[in-house]
Amino acid sequence: GAVVSQHPSWVICKSGTSVKIECRSLDFQATTMFWYRQFPKQSLMLMATSNEGSKATYEQGVEKDKFLINHASLTLSTLTVTSAHPEDSSFYICSASGGTGQGPLEQYFGPGTRLTVT
């Protein structure tokens, strides 16, 4: 139980284009999903928190117009990187919480999406 998937697992795009990353909770309903970013040899840094049916809450320094988050259902959240630039190249990881049987704050992570912007 508590499986989270991400798609795609890796993507290469040209500078100026947009990329959409999907995060799905496969066997539970996720009331809250989180998007993190991880640069090489760094730890995970929270970008935003999304609750189903409401606007995402972005961390300080994260541009909400650049990183569009949609949490349309209890099993799907999407992150769209708009007008991507090389400095957006990173490892993007989503997590989800809210499944039955889980502790109140336990999060389960997707496998991550490697984004490379050329």
Add this chain to the structure above:
Amino acid sequence: EDQVTQSPEALRLQEGESSSLNCSYTVSGLRGLFWYRQDPGKGPEFLFTLYSAGEEKEKERLKATLTKKESFLHITAPKPEDSATYLCARPGGSQGNLIFGKGTKLSVKP
């Protein structure tokens, strides 16, 4: 600012050589301390949650313990497949996000 600090940054062990990883935190009213394992190019894999000082949890060769100021991840007789980065985290904001330490990269040589 509340911190989660892990040490050492890297740890090299021989197969069978037991050791411990440390995670210290500076926050009052801890609402949980989490341990994850992360393999290269993968998302973190949940290991343990500890909620109160004195609590211990075990899974195969791993045992996590918690005091009022720090947590330890004990690895008994590690195997090469235990090689990974181990992350600890504590709850951050009110919506349940996690604040991660920088991790300890464990390498176990056969």
